Amino acid sequence: MARTGRRKGSPDTKDAIVNAARDAFAERGFDGASIRGIATSAGVDPALVYHYFATKEELFLAVVGAPADPSVFLAEAVAGPADEMGVRIVRMFLKVWGDPTLGPALLALVRSGLAHEWSARMLREFATSQILRRITSRLDVPPDEAKLRASLVGSQIIGLGLARYLIKIEPLASLEPEQVAGLVGPTLQRYLTGPL
């Protein structure tokens, strides 16, 4: 089989895939970008993309430089009764942000995401496709309502992270995690399952 111009596996190939993926995600978003299209742009076979990245999610997380897979740390918070999800989600985020190996990297992602139009788009895709959609996937509501509730949840989570860890507004910055969960949990709960 002729494969003219198609590169074989090598560190350069992996870089080419990540670069092509960066362009594709920035132009078409997470949902709109395809492994096939990214492979074509990188001049490789789609199978080679899957050799490096098991899923489109994994490739996307590599592109945005996410220090961990949100599906892993979200699993516990999303499982369990929906009427206590608000508090569980706040607890989970405080745990991740407070983790010395994860927190600074995640906050750096948000910080750089806000610095440029291009990176803001990637941050939006990261927040919606990897975090918010997973949170509202458990809710028994129509898709448009789920998106609305997700965007409200996003506004409070982003603000909590920035106010507590980057801007450091007191006393919010120094409260114990359980206090914050008790104060902010009801806000998320209303956004998730309350009357809007």
Added chain:
Amino acid sequence: MARTGRRKGSPDTKDAIVNAARDAFAERGFDGASIRGIATSAGVDPALVYHYFATKEELFLAVVGAPADPSVFLAEAVAGPADEMGVRIVRMFLKVWGDPTLGPALLALVRSGLAHEWSARMLREFATSQILRRITSRLDVPPDEAKLRASLVGSQIIGLGLARYLIKIEPLASLEPEQVAGLVGPTLQRYLTGPL
């Protein structure tokens, strides 16, 4: 009277005052910095500082590059019944952020405030001394409780501004202001006057 080394009024003098003020606010915060100390650092008489800046607030707003005086745009939202303040505050912020001459400048202030440790400190001083303190000044609660409520209000306002205008999470980014006020107003109301 000998005034050796003290500069007279000139554009350079104004710059020297602003530079000295920047250091003072960064080191000691808005409350800790004094006009007298700033004048000494700049090598000028305190009266000359007041010649350029009528109040410490005005000098601070010049230092952080605020495009407008928050006391002006906050006045209407803070006045009126406390049990509807949440919705009024959301409306006011949406109006300011949506104003083509004010909004981009205010969002740029937040964006740059998040870029560095030093500017995060100035953003915190701006948020707490110029905005949040004014919002909670109307509440009839002890000072520590007012600070706690103010910091929670801050977390939701900052997150709303970033999610809607910088990260542009849909549908929150495209909703009409009145819809946003109806959705987010109750969150601020609980943070301001509700049981915590």
